[in-house]
């Protein structure tokens with residue numbers, strides 16, 4: 001019994017020790033290689049709803065809604081959060097996202113083999129289109 | 134990610150003995166462990182302690198909860214001439230919030246989680262018992278409600294978040310978890326079948342509520358079941374698992390009392406899954422099925438009538454539109470309608486947001502949360518402003534477990550900046566841990582990070598419910614947090 005309790009303490013200590021040893025590591029998304037680069041994915045897919053310059057497509061669909069909002073005014077951190085949110089289906093366990101439509105679009109895009117890394121797509125959009133830089 | 138090799142042998146002993154031991158013996162024995170745990174914490178990290186830096190500068194930390202106070206403590210250990218001020222209005226700011234779930238489930242007493250701010254101010258740190266009302270990053274100062282102007286070289290924002298009960302029609306109050314200033318919420322929550330563990334007093338009331346539900350179930354006749362609802366809002370929340378944990382505990386208590394069959398338990402989240410990490414989502418779904426829980430996705434609680442005991446949810450769904458030839462998929466349109474549901478018991482997880490003092494200030498953002506570079510925790514606009522804990526806009530996070538990773542990163546980076554280094558050396562990787570209480574005596578230790586994959590610290594299948602994690606949750610994590618983190622050691 002004594003042994004067990006010591007082990008639990010050791011386990012706790014180990015948990016904390018890990019906390020120290022890997023706190024300075026950045027963990028990137030899994031090292032997946034994507035078939036197309038960000039520019040290719042954007043020009044084939046995103047462009048149709050978010051525009052050539054990320055300015056959005058205001059043209060209304062049959063339901064009277066614009067096809068897609070502008071992405072060229074968003075800060076880099078906002079893009080990273082939104083794109084991660086869309087890909088993960090939410091940042092929190094069961095909160096969902098504000099991006100239900102885009103979540104659905106993402107699944108279709110992925111099915112077509114045009115998946116992408118969230119951070120690097122956000123950087124691509126920001127570096128190529130942002131007008132407030 | 135494997136970094137557990139160091140102590141495999143001990144862990145094996147641990148796992149072996151897990152089944153042999155009588156639970157009561159173990160519990161008795163573990164009762165003495167906090168002290169030992171705290172000692173152990175001290176010794177493990179002493180070895181990794183770096184030499185203190187001579188860098189100088191005035192550091193002001195806004196918010197002295199778990200993140201703010203732990204950060205202050207770590208700074209005093211990392212700087213040889215620390216000049217640190219913490220601004221915190223709540224005398225109970227360092228109370229142990231993760232314990233609120235256990236209080237709500239009747240495992241701990243309300244008093245077990247109360248800790249006083251003034252006992253945990255690290256020596257040499259100045260405490261200002263007030264609230265910041267103005268952030269003025271252009272002039273490197275903040276102003277308190279009492280009118281005190283406090284200048285800084287480096288500002289750390291650690292205000293946590295606020296519980297927005299007022300956003301639900303029929304309820305009132307925007308409060309913090311530990312503060313006693315919660316009368317507005319308590320007017321309707323904590324009685325008549327309406328409960329919420331998200332604030333400390335509310336947690337104690339929840340346990341009364343569960344006992345009332347049991348009494349009601351015992352007296353209940355007829356074929357119709359009593360209805361117990363458990364909500365999860367559309368905003369980011371702290372401890373994403375707590376809305377489910379309290380449901381598991383209510384289930385366990387009903388079962389223990391022999392009246393589980395009289396009550397229907399339904400989980401109503403705004404989102405459409407149980408967990409962002411697929412492995413954990415699948416495991417939780419199985420746990421729900423085994424326990425006979427119901428769940429209705431895409432239901433967001435927007436109103437409640439506590440007199441008639443009816444809760445109103447915004448139910449939302451996607452409706453097929455035109456065929457999109459480029460996507461090769463139908464376009465979707467968002468639809469919603471309000472749905473009323475009768476309840477006998479409802480556990481509310483309120484929407485959460487950044488405190489207005491931060492949200493509406495120059496350091497805030499459109500959505501309120503403090504915008505930081507998610508790896509370095511440096512403000513995106515003001516280079517001498519950093520942030521951590523529940524207030525920051527990073528994916529996932531919002532747990533004490535994330536704070537435990539973040540505060541070391543933040544301190545290393547601020548010290549580097551103070552030393553005039555151009556590159557910030559440390560990076561947060563998104564680690565979050567959720568000890569998902571699945572019963573009285575079982576926990577699934579869900580650890581994950583931005584890779585969106587399980588990242589277990591132990592060589593055990595992380596999707597299994599285990600008694601050993603229940604021991605960790607109920608016996609070891611509190612001393613580790615209160616004595617380890619708040620002194621900057623764990």
Ligand SMILES: Cc1cc2nc3c(=O)[nH]c(=O)nc-3n(C[C@H](O)[C@H](O)[C@H](O)COP(=O)(O)OP(=O)(O)OC[C@H]3O[C@@H](n4cnc5c(N)ncnc54)[C@H](O)[C@@H]3O)c2cc1C
Nearest residue numbers: 196198199200226230231265292293372522523532533534
């Ligand atoms: C029910 C529940 C269960 C939980 N379970 C777990 C769990 O199992 N595991 C886990 O890891 N985490 C859990 N957590 C989450 C954990 O408690 C938080 O993530 C953690 O406390 C965050 O620390 P913080 O310092 O950012 O915020 P807090 O600890 O909330 O502290 C913020 C402080 O800032 C102060 N403040 C706010 N505004 C101002 C201002 N303008 N000026 C000055 N001060 C200000 C507040 O008074 C408060 O004291 C749980 C939380 C709850 C409520």
